Amino acid sequence: MKELLFLISTTLMYSTPLIFTALGGVLSEKSGIINIGLEGMMTLGAFSASLVALKTGNPWLGLLAGGLGGLFLSIIHAIASIKYKGNQVVSGMAMNFLGSGLAIFLSRLFFDGTSMTPPLDLDKKIPVYLGQYATVYLAILLTGFIWFIFSKTVLGLRLISVGEHPKSADAAGLNVSLYKTIGVLSSGFLAGIGGASLSIAIVSNFRPTLISGQGFIAIAALIFGKWRPVQTAFACLFFGFSQALVIFIGGKEEIHISSQLLSILPYALTLILLVGFMGKTTSPSALGE
Amino acid sequence: MKKFLFSILCVLTGLLVGAIILKLSGISPLEAYKIMWMGAFSKPSYWAYIIIRSTPLILTGLSVAFAFQTGLFNIGTEGQFIIGSLSAAYFGYILHFNPWIQIPLVLGLSIFFSSLYGGLAGFMKARFGVHEVISTIMLNWIALYFSNYIVMIEGFHKPNTETSEYINPSTSITFLENWKGSDSGISWLSQHPTLNEFMKPSVNAGILLALISVLLIWILLKKTTFGFKLKAVGLSPEAARYAGINVNKKMSQSMMIAGGLSGLAGATQVMGVSKNIAILATHEGYGFDGIAVSLIGSNVPMGSMIAGFFLGTLKYAGQKIQSALEAPSEVIGIMIGAIIFFIAVPLLFERPINQLMKILEKK
Numbered sequence: 001m002k003e004l005l006f007l008i009s010t011t012l013m014y015s016t017p018l019i020f021t022a023l024g025g026v027l028s029e030k031s032g033i034i035n036i037g038l039e040g041m042m043t044l045g046a047f048s049a050s051l052v053a054l055k056t057g058n059p060w061l062g063l064l065a066g067g068l069g070g071l072f073l074s075i076i077h078a079i080a081s082i083k084y085k086g087n088q089v090v091s092g093m094a095m096n097f098l099g100s101g102l103a104i105f106l107s108r109l110f111f112d113g114t115s116m117t118p119p120l121d122l123d124k125k126i127p128v129y130l131g132q133y134a135t136v137y138l139a140i141l142l143t144g145f146i147w148f149i150f151s152k153t154v155l156g157l158r159l160i161s162v163g164e165h166p167k168s169a170d171a172a173g174l175n176v177s178l179y180k181t182i183g184v185l186s187s188g189f190l191a192g193i194g195g196a197s198l199s200i201a202i203v204s205n206f207r208p209t210l211i212s213g214q215g216f217i218a219i220a221a222l223i224f225g226k227w228r229p230v231q232t233a234f235a236c237l238f239f240g241f242s243q244a245l246v247i248f249i250g251g252k253e254e255i256h257i258s259s260q261l262l263s264i265l266p267y268a269l270t271l272i273l274l275v276g277f278m279g280k281t282t283s284p285s286a287l288g289e
Numbered sequence: 290m291k292k293f294l295f296s297i298l299c300v301l302t303g304l305l306v307g308a309i310i311l312k313l314s315g316i317s318p319l320e321a322y323k324i325m326w327m328g329a330f331s332k333p334s335y336w337a338y339i340i341i342r343s344t345p346l347i348l349t350g351l352s353v354a355f356a357f358q359t360g361l362f363n364i365g366t367e368g369q370f371i372i373g374s375l376s377a378a379y380f381g382y383i384l385h386f387n388p389w390i391q392i393p394l395v396l397g398l399s400i401f402f403s404s405l406y407g408g409l410a411g412f413m414k415a416r417f418g419v420h421e422v423i424s425t426i427m428l429n430w431i432a433l434y435f436s437n438y439i440v441m442i443e444g445f446h447k448p449n450t451e452t453s454e455y456i457n458p459s460t461s462i463t464f465l466e467n468w469k470g471s472d473s474g475i476s477w478l479s480q481h482p483t484l485n486e487f488m489k490p491s492v493n494a495g496i497l498l499a500l501i502s503v504l505l506i507w508i509l510l511k512k513t514t515f516g517f518k519l520k521a522v523g524l525s526p527e528a529a530r531y532a533g534i535n536v537n538k539k540m541s542q543s544m545m546i547a548g549g550l551s552g553l554a555g556a557t558q559v560m561g562v563s564k565n566i567a568i569l570a571t572h573e574g575y576g577f578d579g580i581a582v583s584l585i586g587s588n589v590p591m592g593s594m595i596a597g598f599f600l601g602t603l604k605y606a607g608q609k610i611q612s613a614l615e616a617p618s619e620v621i622g623i624m625i626g627a628i629i630f631f632i633a634v635p636l637l638f639e640r641p642i643n644q645l646m647k648i649l650e651k652k
Binding site for chain 2: 036040076080081084085086087088089090091093094095096097098099100101102104105108109113115209212213216217219220223224258260261263264267268270271274275
């Protein structure tokens with residue numbers, strides 16, 4: 001029982017950054033803009049969150065700053081992809097370089113040349129309620145909220161329509177660029193929050209290897225979740241669960257499995273599921289155009 | 290020509306962005322660029338380091354560029370690189386032949402396994418419709434943990450370290466490695482200071498392999514039917530299918546070749562520079578850098594070569610401002626990001642480029 005609780009709570013903890021980021025990705029891609037720069041947005045978000053949390057002592061301001069860090073990059077990405085009709089994949093890659101470059105650059109400027117920020121005191125981190133960081137609950141609420149937007153609101157419908165068929169949406173009198181911009185900017189903001197939920201909750205500082213690929217895992221999760229918010233969140237839970245499993249089994253002395261081999265599991269399983277059970281994936285039809 | 294001008298313009302603007310960032314941080318950009326210039330070119334040993342740095346970048350860039358020609362986005366360079374270096378380290382350790390057999394054999398095995406690994410992503414795309422971006426992301430992590438697992442295997446693992454055993458000396462492709470340390474080598478080199486400086490770092494045959502690969506891939510794409518078919522698939526899969534090209538097969542083949550090139554990059558690193566592999570906490574970024582090289586070189590072989598040297602120089606010289614000015618060397622990452630950003634938005638430079646072209650044509 002205790003072990004089950006440990007597994008569940010570790011799963012939730014590790015899924016949270018992925019859920020924020022992947023849901024952001026859903027918003028962007030539903031509106032038709034590929035955002036392969038989530039990784040960079042998470043990284044800059046993680047840094048700006050820990051910077052502000054350190055300087056103000058307020059984790060909530062830190063969380064907000066994390067969102068703004070991601071937002072900053074997504075504004076650049078939106079200008080490239082929407083205003084100048086640039087190549088979205090290439091621009092997204094640029095965001096990954098900019099994100100990690102800026103984060104570490106600024107860290108060295110602010111903290112005497114070190115690429116790591118000093119650790120936050122416990123009471124300046126995101127608070128824990130009932131054994132979970134507040135960000136965990138936020139992520140769950142957000143999943144419901146995004147689901148609500150897409151299935152119950154006009155805004156959601158419009159986001160989908162500019163991603164599926166921008167010309168018809170335009171003919172119907174919608175401001176296509178506006179809705180695409182909303183999609184991209186919210187993805188940046190959420191990816192930044194995702195990064196923050198790592199740097200000021202799960203761990204207590206920013207370091208260059210903190211994100212290491214989670215932005216890409218979030219992209220995998222949203223494809224895995226077929227661009228639907230709830231399924232995407234479940235895909236994130238799956239990745240979180242396998243991380244938790246690695247920690248869980250790694251802590252057990254009676255089980256002799258190499259933790260390295262165990263770490264392969266989620267990725268291999270994803271591939272197998274993609275090959276075997278997913279069928280054809282259906283991305284928004286005007287994605288990337 | 291227009292593509293080349295465009296790349297140059299993007300690079301210059303990127304360097305300008307770097308200068309602005311430095312200026313805003315209270316660091317003199319002129320000073321920083323001067324240190325980088327001196328740090329790159331003022332000594333023969335620096336040239337050698339730049340060549341060593343550029344070798345894997347040229348090859349991974351070529352890998353990404355080649356896949357792009359078939360319309361595939363190879364994010365899997367990182368994983369293919371790992372498989373290549375793992376194979377080189379492992380077979381270089383367990384096999385004991387003389388260099389004439391050992392080196393081609395180990396290189397061949399590394400290319401073989403990494404091309405299978407790359408081909409896997411192509412196959413999954415062709416057969417099951419799994420997007421290559423998501424499959425290669427997964428394969429990158431699988432390669433990383435698999436390599437870590439193999440490094441720790443008893444017999445291959447160097448006790449009390451985080452690394453594997455060293456490869457057999459007969460696997461080394463470092464130029465004149467034994468001679469450099471021998472008495473006659475030391476005395477000869479001391480009379481030739483420039484060469485002495487140049488030979489200090491482990492200059493190796495990797496750069497030759499990289500340049501040969503650039504040439505071969507160029508010939509493949511330009512002069513052969515096979516290359517023509519690959520490009521046809523890249524331009525329009527539908528049209529290619531209609532013309533009777535087996536699109537699925539071409540995708541797998543393209544990813545195999547791309548994988549082999551990345552694997553070769555990994556193998557040259559091990560056989561020429563590191564001589565062993567270590568536990569990796571996370572990806573080293575060869576894949577990302579390869580994407581940057583490919584994009585800056587407008588996704589053609591020659592472009593990858595030039596951009597590979599450029600990025601290698603930038604990355605090597607960039608370290609120097611850290612110690613000399615206490616300026617964060619990550620400004621290089623920002624510059625690369627800015628360059629790629631400008632490459633993403635050709636519209637920004639449309640007018641200046643057209644004007645430049647006009648001036649050039651008048652001449």
